[in-house]
Amino acid sequence: MSIQSIATGRARPWLLPAGWLLVTAVVANQPSLGLDAFWTRQIVLVCLSALLVSGLNLSLGWAGELNMGLPAMYAVGAYLTAYLSSKVFNDLAVCLVLSAVAAIVVGLLAGVPGLRLGGWMLAVCTFLLVGLIPVTLQVIPTSILGGQSGFVGIPRPRLFGHPLREEAFYAVVVVVTALWFALYRNAVKSPFGDSLLVLQHGPVLAPSLGLSRYRLKLTTYALASVPIGVAGSLFAYNDRFVAPESLGLHLILLTLVALIIAGRRSIYAIFVGVVVVQYLNNLSTEFDEWSDVAFGAFLVIGGLAFGGGIAGLARRVARRFIPVATAHAGAGAGAVPDLSGADLRLDAVRKTFGGVHAVADVSLLARAGQITALIGPNGSGKTTTLNLISGLQRPTAGRILLGDRDLTRLPAIQVARCGVARTFQTPAIPIELTVLDAVAAGRIQRRPISLLSTMLRSPKYRRVVRENREAAAQWLAVVGLSPVAGEPAAAMALGTRRMIELARALCADPSLLLLDEVASGLDRDEVEELATVLRKVRDAGATVILVEHNFSLVRSLADHVVVLAEGAVLTDGDPRTIAEHPEVLERFLGTGAGVSGTTLQEGRRA
Structure with missing residues (x-):
């Protein structure tokens, strides 16, 4: 196997984007195929919840920091959209962008001190934001945000001056969600995502590779705020009513349960977790006063029983049927x-x-x-x-x-x-890295790539990643590990892991x-x-x-x-x-x- 073929990876990189585009087109066109209003609303709610779960998964699953301020950032997007569309300028695109920016700002106000202090302090600092929602609504005049009674009178959305009917708004929600998940997937399936896996290994490895733990966590935390703010904006337009009771502990519980079902560091499995939670939430209306208790109990039981969730189960099944190679060719070749x-x-x-x-x-x-x-x-x-x-x-x-x-x-x-x-x-x-990616991690900081370039898969990104993987493949050939380049690195025997670590150091x-x-x-x-x-x-x-x-x-x-x-x-x-x-x-x-x-x-x- 040549160095170029090892570095190239998947033979058909276009297959996944093409499949995702097809799924998006099919789902977005369901109303024209006869889907009734009840099910279109359910799909919209699934999309909004998926945006929330992806944001929580970025901060918790990838950066290892629990963001409990999710309702506050969601509320900022919802109330900002409600106010702008009602009293300033009604445009869906503008509200989405401003809501995302506002969510980042509000999140960072609590997140920066929490990330500096480390440990559980981020969860504590951001949880305080949830308590500030009703306090803030009491301070701001009722004529502006509606107070405890909620904000009413949100108009139907307009896009670039054109009013959107319900079917068109549904399609926009689906497309925005699909676009975000494409960007989210590009972000985590990249050297940036590999950096976050390095981050999860402990406090020593990342600095030894030239990676700033604080900067990585802060960047991920800011990125995680984007889908939460966007979801809040879409929620306001969808319900045309925003009330504080929908922005509290129950929202956190639902999102955490969906993440447990999907699994940490999951991508598309998030939709499965959200669908399950949406179904359970609909059933819970018959015993509403006990719903928070039920979901809280699931957090404890599910956290122990589900382990890695659906995504983790899929990985275990794949490993079961795809055996890990343990032998390698002679070193020094x-x-x-x-x-x-x-x-x-x-x-x-x-x-x-x-x-x-x-x-x-x-x-x-x-x-x-x-x-x-x-x-x-x-x-x-x-x-x-x-x-x-x-x-x-x-x-x-x-x-x-x-x-x-x-x-x-x-x-x-x-x-x-x-x-x-x-x-x-x-x-x-680090876990979940292939042998090739574990070695290439030694070069992440040597030629850094911006997060925007990573998410858009720019020519510079593709060039740098290709060169880094070719260098990693070359060092794997030196240490004799080319035959196992695509296998999980952490699952290898001790001697092989030592040679992987040596190759990673040399790759820098x-x-x-x-x-x-x-x-x-x-x-x-x-x-x-x-x-x-x-x-x-x-x-x-x-x-x-x-x-x-x-x-x-x-x-x-x-x-x-x-x-x-x-x-x-x-x-x-x-x-x-x-x-x-x-x-x-x-x-x-x-x-x-x-x-x-x-x-x-x-x-x-x-």
């Missing part, structure tokens, strides 16, 4: 491109936690085109040193220089953008490559393959720092070895010198010392 390494210098770097010196005045020089190994017992400061270099922790004292760049005080995001890539002791592989074209126990848990054949790849990477010009307990691998690969003990440099030199050092022999390499490992032939350059 692909050509390694040139890597522009830079010398790394640590000058008296120190890191203290309270009174404990995790790293004590460590100085070292790692040259480009060489592998510098850090060895030492557990607790000697090896991983802490990597964290200091990569910006995940800041040194208490000293300097860290990469070429002529001072990395000492830079955050991890900026360090990654300066060309520092790394692997972790436990492979950090790093000036400095940090490897933290990359051979841990590998069998002999896998260690041999790893050694083959690392020799090629070194010879391509990379600067490599290898933290490793397997001294046989260190002797096989390293040009220079630095021995750490109790956070300080005990000694350094070439592998043979280190292997004969009396104190190193006594403390680390002697009988029972434990720093040994798989026997390898030395792969030194001539």
